[in-house]
Amino acid sequence: MFKYYPQDADKNIPETPISPEHMRYLKKIRREKIIIRLTQLIILFLAFALWEIFARLRIVDPFITSQPSRIIQTMGNLYREGVLFQHIGVTCLETVIGFLLGTIIGVIAAITLWWSKFLSEVMEPYLVILNSLPKIALGPVFIVWIGAGPVAIIVMTLAISLIVTILEVLSGFLSVDQEKIKLVQIFGGSRFQVLTKVLLPASFPNIINALKVNVGLSWVGVIVGEFLVSKAGLGYLIVYGGQVFKLDLVMTSVVILGMAAAIMYQGVVYLERFLLRKNQRGF
Amino acid sequence: MKAKVELHNIGMKYQSPNGEINALENINLTVYDREFVCIVGPSGCGKSTLLSIMSGLLPPTSGYLLLNGEKITGTSKKIGYMLQKDHLFGWRTILENVLLGLEIQKAITPETKARAAELLKTYGLYEFRNKYPNQLSGGMRQRAALIRTLMTDPEILLLDEAFSALDYQTRLAVTEDIYGIIKQENKTAILVTHDIAEAISMANRVICLSKRPGTIKNIYEINLTCTKRTPLSSREAPEFRHYFQSIWKELDIHV
Numbered sequence: 001m002f003k004y005y006p007q008d009a010d011k012n013i014p015e016t017p018i019s020p021e022h023m024r025y026l027k028k029i030r031r032e033k034i035i036i037r038l039t040q041l042i043i044l045f046l047a048f049a050l051w052e053i054f055a056r057l058r059i060v061d062p063f064i065t066s067q068p069s070r071i072i073q074t075m076g077n078l079y080r081e082g083v084l085f086q087h088i089g090v091t092c093l094e095t096v097i098g099f100l101l102g103t104i105i106g107v108i109a110a111i112t113l114w115w116s117k118f119l120s121e122v123m124e125p126y127l128v129i130l131n132s133l134p135k136i137a138l139g140p141v142f143i144v145w146i147g148a149g150p151v152a153i154i155v156m157t158l159a160i161s162l163i164v165t166i167l168e169v170l171s172g173f174l175s176v177d178q179e180k181i182k183l184v185q186i187f188g189g190s191r192f193q194v195l196t197k198v199l200l201p202a203s204f205p206n207i208i209n210a211l212k213v214n215v216g217l218s219w220v221g222v223i224v225g226e227f228l229v230s231k232a233g234l235g236y237l238i239v240y241g242g243q244v245f246k247l248d249l250v251m252t253s254v255v256i257l258g259m260a261a262a263i264m265y266q267g268v269v270y271l272e273r274f275l276l277r278k279n280q281r282g283f
Numbered sequence: 284m285k286a287k288v289e290l291h292n293i294g295m296k297y298q299s300p301n302g303e304i305n306a307l308e309n310i311n312l313t314v315y316d317r318e319f320v321c322i323v324g325p326s327g328c329g330k331s332t333l334l335s336i337m338s339g340l341l342p343p344t345s346g347y348l349l350l351n352g353e354k355i356t357g358t359s360k361k362i363g364y365m366l367q368k369d370h371l372f373g374w375r376t377i378l379e380n381v382l383l384g385l386e387i388q389k390a391i392t393p394e395t396k397a398r399a400a401e402l403l404k405t406y407g408l409y410e411f412r413n414k415y416p417n418q419l420s421g422g423m424r425q426r427a428a429l430i431r432t433l434m435t436d437p438e439i440l441l442l443d444e445a446f447s448a449l450d451y452q453t454r455l456a457v458t459e460d461i462y463g464i465i466k467q468e469n470k471t472a473i474l475v476t477h478d479i480a481e482a483i484s485m486a487n488r489v490i491c492l493s494k495r496p497g498t499i500k501n502i503y504e505i506n507l508t509c510t511k512r513t514p515l516s517s518r519e520a521p522e523f524r525h526y527f528q529s530i531w532k533e534l535d536i537h538v
């Protein structure tokens with residue numbers, strides 16, 4: 001998943017017909033893959049099955065732990081009330097907006113800091129402090145400034161993900177070989193061309209990495225934001241469920257959240273593969 | 284002979300918070316049209332600095348230099364530069380890499396594209412034009428880097444230890460190869476190297492630089508008796524080892 005460098009990809013692979021040994025080897029790795037997937041599924045299934053059984057046998061108290069059958073029931077109830085997809089939609093929309101804004105603003109900010117050495121040196125201590133500050137502490141400030149609503153939630157998300165994106169992309173820029181930059185300059189390339197011909201394509205792995213980290217952080221930002229202000233969304237359901245002691249609602253929301261986050265992360269992984277393919281093997 | 288590049292009293296002092304580094308001092312040199320000049324010297328004596336100055340990328344702190352009689356004040360299309368590593372971009376195909384200079388200079392036209400294809404064909408890389416650099420051998424990559432430099436049609440090639448990243452066998456072959464290409468394309472070449480044998484095998488003149496601050500210690504005219512001069516045949520010439528010994532003594536390398 002983290003491999004960007006298909007070095008020597010086909011240099012060493014002769015184009016001969018597949019030998020029986022190679023066939024056996026391929027079969028072996030395919031079998032290993034299947035076994036790993038199966039084991040993963042079994043663990044998931046067992047966990048839910050044990051949860052259900054323990055709850056039914058009252059080994060644990062389902063009022064506190066909830067249980068899978070009740071979660072499914074709760075989902076059904078929410079669906080019938082017509083609010084299930086509304087809550088999911090609100091949270092996902094906020095996350096996607098926060099994620100996209102964080103990425104775009106972060107990359108632009110990184111470019112600006114690279115462009116102006118003066119600016120980046122001036123900003124350095126501020127970035128360090130902002131990076132180490134627990135951004136959640138700013139939540140109440142945003143609410144007072146912006147008002148309790150989706151905008152405050154998105155700003156919360158940005159606060160959490162932006163600095164990390166800037167630092168990751170900037171470090172990508174700074175680790176590009178100076179000689180590659182020199183090469184572009186020798187051809188008479190402008191600073192802008194250095195950016196587009198070398199820095200951005202060379203930092204592609206860093207940018208993708210920032211995206212992956214960002215997906216996770218955006219969820220954190222949105223849920224924290226919803227805890228603080230919202231009247232809808234999965235974060236709201238969790239807080240509300242906790243306050244009225246409806247653990248079924250809390251657990252249901254957490255399960256849905258887990259699935260949504262996994263799907264979005266997978267989306268970024270697919271995006272990465274797509275871009276890599278568009279760039280051919282790249283790097 | 285027509286003077287191509289003239290260096291007049293070139294000096295270079297690098298400034299850093301820890302002090303001043305006097306890299307080059309009082310360099311006077313004229314390189315003639317179609318000449319192949321090699322610059323040798325101990326490491327850290329300012330060879331790369333000298334090439335950077337000649338490329339127009341680094342303004343010298345004293346002196347001035349002329350190209351075809353005109354002052355060099357910045358990078359020029361007439362000057363091509365080859366670095367130690369090929370620096371082919373991994374995210375571009377060989378063809379796209381070769382076209383990099385033209386792309387930057389916004390000079391991609393059907394004619395220049397055809398010329399790229401022609402050069403790739405002449406130098407045996409045409410079949411690999413759609414491959415990525417990591418699919419090519421070191422020698423082929425270096426050749427692609429040379430074609431990339433040739434594409435903008437420079438009059439002078441600056442080569443900074445262009446072969447030293449290669450292993451010995453490949454290096455001899457690539458040297459032969461690139462020398463042939465440079466001669467065939469009628470270019471003036473200035474090669475920096477720390478390999479004395481490599482310098483003698485290719486050069487019309489070998490310039491010996493002193494330890495830092497680099498100054499010109501001596502210039503050797505290389506005249507070898509061989510039928511057709513190539514880097515490999517030069518190494519067979521009877522005078523080769525005399526030059527080698529003199530330059531070796533000149534550089535006075537202690538370990």
Ligand SMILES: Nc1ncnc2c1ncn2[C@@H]1O[C@H](COP(=O)(O)OP(=O)(O)O)[C@@H](O)[C@H]1O
Binds near residue numbers: 306326331
């Ligand atoms: N950008 C720079 N700033 C400060 N000192 C430099 C810089 N580039 C090179 N030097 C110093 O100048 C001297 C000559 O360097 P260089 O031209 O790279 O030597 P060579 O190529 O002969 O090994 C070295 O001592 C090096 O440390």
Ligand SMILES: [Mg+2]
Binds near residue numbers: 330331332
């Ligand atoms: Mg050097």
